[in-house]
Amino acid sequence: MDVVSPELNSLLPDEIMDTEAIEDVPHTQPEATAMVLSGASDDTPVPMETDTPMASESLGLCSGAASTEHTRALTTTTDSALSIISGSQIPISISSSSSPLLTLKSTLCTSTTKTTDCVTVTATDCSVSTGGLTRLTAPFTISPANHQIILNKVASSQATEAAKAAGPSPQVIKQDGQKLLTSGDTKSHAPQFKVVTIGGRTELKPMLGGPGNQLTTLQAQQLKAVQIAKKTPTSSAAPIKYIITKTINSKGLSPQTSVPSVITGRVLTQNSSGMPSRTITLTETHNTSIQSLPGKKIAISPLKSPSKVTVVSVASPTSNSTQKSVTLPVNVALGQQILTVQQSTSSSPVKMATNQGTVQSNVQQIQVPGSRFHYVRLVTATTASSTGQASGPSTSSIQTAKPMVVSTGAVRMSVPMIAAQTMKQVAPKPLTSAAQVVTTQTQQRLIMPATPLPQIQPNFTNLPPGTVLAPAPGGGNMGYAVVPAQYVTQLQQSPFVTLASSSGFPAATGIQTQARLPLNGLSTAEATSRPRKPCNCTKSQCLKLYCDCFANGEFCNNCNCNNCFNNLEHETERLKAIKTCLDRNPEAFKPKIGKGKEGESDRRHSKGCNCKRSGCLKNYCECYEAKIMCSSICKCIGCKNFEESPERKTLMHLADAAEVRVLQQTAARTKLSSQISDLLMRSTPVISSESGRLPYTFVTKEVLEATCECLMEQAKKAEQTHQPQAEAERVILEEFGHCLMRIISSAGKAKRLERRLGLLNKMGSSELSSWPRMVELLMSRQSFCFQASTTITKRSAVSIVSMVLSLRRWVLADVPRKLSFFFACGGVVAPDGAQKLRMKLKEINRTAIQSWSPAQHHPVYLATGTSAQQLDASFSTNASLEFFELDLAERSLDMKSCGSFSSTHRYHKLVWGPYGNGLRRSPIWRPYRRK
DNA sequence: GAGTTTGAAACT
DNA sequence: CAGTTTCAAACTC
Known part of the structure; x- marks a missing residue:
């Protein structure tokens, strides 16, 4: 039947020419044809996954020990939700200061409160309700106008030292005329709320159920909601309800306890009570001095994705500090996606004490010599000591890297909480889904110092979406701007923790790589697991998109560039360059590789390539480099980077083989043969999915019925002919085999048609x-x-x-x-x-x-x-x-x-149609002729 | 490693 | 917007 060589056939977009599927499967033909045609006409652009919803804004703090569910919950947080999620107990005391910024007004709130502008702070096992184990003395400033929540540090807040995690300190939320609505019924299965009016000195009463309570799994969840109708003195906007919701797990619960998602407002949190209780103390100190820690900086840079905020923990071994109170003013402007994290003292650790150990996160403010910018350094360290709530079972050991995510929907902060001291001991192991979720959120943002930059600041008007300059709470010039780009400081002396290191591959192998966003087109795992290539820029000063470091939102580090300005020493120039790029293209720092329609696994280049001579089969081509096929938006010529391209297939096979070889060699060297098998197992489904997987939807009810009818028919025949049972079974089985073959064949053709449809769209x-x-x-x-x-x-x-x-x-x-x-x-x-x-x-x-x-x-x-x-x-x-x-x-x-084309008419609308052989063919080029 | 090719970015 | 130049990476020898 084939009149064309297989090779030619493979070249073809068979959606048109290959009638085999149609002829052989007459039943499916009409549908397939219709599909092709309709699909061709429907050339709707494929939405790109690149862009995370900008509208959604949520801030979530997930403790390092956050379970998978936690992270998952974070990812589901939606608009304007602030969630602080901790997998362990978080003693938090919230005290309002006299700061006029903070106005807390309680209103009734239920967990089902529907708020788009709702700020929800969700924490599990928070001590706010569990007896006031800790204190969160961070003043809350919630600005409805800006949709900001500001956790402001208050001068002379002393909760600090006293805020021993274990010590049941009164949790105080003070705010004049403010009401705090909390919920928490220890005996109730369903989340219950308790309203606490917070007068001038309103105290937040411990809400946790008594120790004698035997809580079921559901009971373990206790929800406390604090709805704060905020009144900011400077804002006259309509009041926005904010909800602080806390999911509380009673200690001593059965480790099997699992907590279903608690939806508060729009925050969905999940807590696994089986996790060891943990205490996070968030307090603020009065120390406002800025500690200059040269060399320890957090890079604050534009990230590729405007949707997230990432604070990279520049991990360094930090001695176990006895200081348990930490000042951590956090300004979060939800509406404008402001996230400001400040640390008042360089030595104040954010301590997360777990039963397993204490993870201290030092948020250190850093002043770069010669620079007016202030940087934040977040250092985590683990100690073996157990502080805070000592009630849980203690034990385990290796502190694995766990991401701490601050997510504001569109703004996400991801802080890998890797114990600095144990980082190199982290055994490579498959990451939890939680970590994977985090890593899939590869588009991150970092906070970018922005304030003292008068010469640039006025020009920040065109920063990427979500970029906002956040003035310092105290009115000082220590604001930060969240920029949608991934810039992370590369400090020679500071080991870097891979930002999105949580990948399917064992990334936390102790190799401290520079925090970075995934390369364009590369999977997170690829981007994070492979060291970044040093650039070799000579003329661009590494301040143009020519420079991969700059384009990927990184500082140059260990590069071979000349006259590099992509570093902290040239922050001003760098910021200008960033702005220039963003002026030119607001999406300059966004990933170029997005995702196709929902349900499709295919990624695609956001702009498409323009290759002319490479056939899109060399790394010159951005599509090919990203290991994706060219799409309809590509303007390439002579493209061979399409699914059925034999050249591409050959290259892919070669590449796969080479990759396998490399893996084997590497594994042989490292004696990690198990990794090989693991990777091979991973690669298998990829290959199969590309070529072999049949559409599961193909076996419809009708197909099943038809199959059964065929089998029944065979059975009847055997019965009528008085065939022995064995023979009857054989016939039926044969028929079944035939049915299967037909189904598979039809399904395969249908899938081919689908592919062709994609190509058709590309051509259309x-x-x-x-x-x-x-x-x-x-x-x-x-x-x-x-x-x-x-x-x-x-x-x-x-x-x-x-x-x-x-x-x-x-x-x-x-x-x-x-x-x-x-x-x-x-x-x-x-x-x-x-x-x-x-x-x-x-x-x-x-x-x-x-x-x-x-x-x-x-x-x-x-x-x-x-x-x-x-x-x-x-x-x-x-x-x-x-x-x-x-x-x-x-x-x-x-x-x-x-000859020449003489026409200068540029615009003509033509129609097209069949003309038959209006033009005669000639074996040679006809000479140009004109009448 | 030098030189060439390539296509995106930058420029006009 | 369109054409050209610049640039750095990819590639070849």
């Missing part, structure tokens, strides 16, 4: 509004003449020419039918455009023709006219027409014989 560029009609003609095997149906410019003419390269595959597929393909471009090509066309034709000559069948004669006509009517007439009269005919047998294209 925007210039072709009548693409379905063209497909229809192709399917009818008519000779046809193709004309663009929409306004053609010089540029679009180029695109049309590039289509020739794609269409040629169809032509090739129909060799026996001598399908002629005419390409007409009438009256639209200006002289310079003609030059471009010639170049494109050279491309045809060079890259495409070589693969054409020399034995066949496949004319390609390039016709021009001065108007649509003229061209139209030309096709019928073969007059007043400039056209060229290519003889494939010659495999050459003498461009000189093409």
